[in-house]
Amino acid sequence: MTDDSRRPAPIPLTVLTGFLGAGKTTLLNRLLRDPAFADTLVIVNEFGEVGLDHLLIETVDDDMILLGAGCLCCTVRGDLIGALEDLLRKRDNGRIRPFRRVVIETTGLADPAPILHALIYHPYLVLRYRLQGIVTVVDAVNGDATLDAHPEAVRQAAVADRIVLTKADLDPGAADRLRARLQALNPGAAIDGTDVPAADLLGGPFGLEGARADLRAWLGEAVPDVRAAPQPQDVNRHDASIRAFSLTNDAPVSRAALEMFLDLLRSSQGSKLLRLKGLVAVADDPERPLVLHGVQHVLHAPISLPAWPDQDRRSRLVLIVRDLDPAFVGKLWDAFLGRPAIDAPDAAALTDNPLAIPNG
Structure with missing residues (x-):
C-alpha cells in the first residue's frame, strides 16, 4: 500500500x-525580477519553427524551457x-x-483548454502538480477589437481566474469599457492592472499556505445564480454565446447525486463547458x-478541505459555458437534488453524445 504521507506535496502551477x-x-519579465518569484521554473511555448519569444525573456539560471513544436494545443500536449x-x-x-512553483506561458494563439486537460487529467501529473490559477493578459487598447475578431481571445478571458489589463494608461476610457465587458464575460475573475504584486498573481486556492480564505473570491461572488433574471446579451458580440452562472444549494448534497450530475x-x-469551479458540502x-474544478470533459479529482473557509456553508458551483442554456443546466441540477417543483430537463436537449467517453 502506498504511504501518501511520504509523497511530495504538489507543486503549484500557474498558466x-x-x-x-x-x-x-x-x-513575465517584470515578475521574474520580483523576489516572490524566487525558485520559480518557467516553461515558454512559442508559435512557429523559429524561436523568437525566448529572445525577449530574460534568462533565469537554467530554469527556462522552450517548447517549439507549435501552438499549445493537442499537437503539442505530448x-x-x-x-x-x-x-x-x-x-x-x-x-x-x-523549484517551488511553475509558470507556463502559452502562445498567444492558444486555446487554454488542452493545457488544462493535461494538468488535471494525467494520473501522475495531477499528483505532483496542482493548478493554482489561470492568469490572462488583455491589451486595454486593442482588447475590444481582439475579442470581436478572435474566439481564442474570448476563451482565454472566459477561463481566467485573474485578468491583467495592460496599456490601460494609453486610453483610460477604452480600458474602462473593456473592463466592464470582461466583467460581464467572466464575473468571477479578478481584474487588475500591470502593477499587481507577484504574490497576488501567484495566489490561488490550491497552492499557498492559508489560501483557503480566498476560495470565495476564486468562485466569484458576482456570478449570478441561475435562477436570477437573465442578463441582456449584445448579439453583436462574439462572446454573447458565453454565459457565467452559479448553482447553489443550502443543504448538503448527496455524494452520489453530485457525481451523477457531474x-x-x-x-x-x-x-x-469552458470552466467549472465548485465548493460543495457533501451529506456524508x-x-x-469538496473543492471542484474542471475544463470541458475533464474534472480534477476533488480536494477535501479540513474545514469551511468562512461561515457560509452553501454548496456552490460556478460554470462558464458556450452555447448552452443556463436554465437547462439549472433544471438538471434541481432534478438530481430531487426538487419536486422543477421540471426535469428534456433528454433530447442533450445535444452531445451522452455516452461519449472523456478523452482528456
Whole structure:
C-alpha cells in the first residue's frame, strides 16, 4: 500500500495566457525580477519553427524551457506532458535545483483548454502538480477589437481566474469599457492592472499556505445564480454565446447525486463547458467541503478541505459555458437534488453524445 504521507506535496502551477501582443512577456519579465518569484521554473511555448519569444525573456539560471513544436494545443500536449515529467525526474534526482512553483506561458494563439486537460487529467501529473490559477493578459487598447475578431481571445478571458489589463494608461476610457465587458464575460475573475504584486498573481486556492480564505473570491461572488433574471446579451458580440452562472444549494448534497450530475453534464455537454469551479458540502461529511474544478470533459479529482473557509456553508458551483442554456443546466441540477417543483430537463436537449467517453 502506498504511504501518501511520504509523497511530495504538489507543486503549484500557474498558466499565463493572453492573445498575441497583449503583453505576456513584458509582464513575465517584470515578475521574474520580483523576489516572490524566487525558485520559480518557467516553461515558454512559442508559435512557429523559429524561436523568437525566448529572445525577449530574460534568462533565469537554467530554469527556462522552450517548447517549439507549435501552438499549445493537442499537437503539442505530448511534449508538454513529457517536459513536466522530465522536470520532476531531474528535480527528484538532484540534476536541477529544486523549484517551488511553475509558470507556463502559452502562445498567444492558444486555446487554454488542452493545457488544462493535461494538468488535471494525467494520473501522475495531477499528483505532483496542482493548478493554482489561470492568469490572462488583455491589451486595454486593442482588447475590444481582439475579442470581436478572435474566439481564442474570448476563451482565454472566459477561463481566467485573474485578468491583467495592460496599456490601460494609453486610453483610460477604452480600458474602462473593456473592463466592464470582461466583467460581464467572466464575473468571477479578478481584474487588475500591470502593477499587481507577484504574490497576488501567484495566489490561488490550491497552492499557498492559508489560501483557503480566498476560495470565495476564486468562485466569484458576482456570478449570478441561475435562477436570477437573465442578463441582456449584445448579439453583436462574439462572446454573447458565453454565459457565467452559479448553482447553489443550502443543504448538503448527496455524494452520489453530485457525481451523477457531474458525470452527465461533462459527458453530454463537455464541449460547451469552458470552466467549472465548485465548493460543495457533501451529506456524508458536511464539515469537510469538496473543492471542484474542471475544463470541458475533464474534472480534477476533488480536494477535501479540513474545514469551511468562512461561515457560509452553501454548496456552490460556478460554470462558464458556450452555447448552452443556463436554465437547462439549472433544471438538471434541481432534478438530481430531487426538487419536486422543477421540471426535469428534456433528454433530447442533450445535444452531445451522452455516452461519449472523456478523452482528456
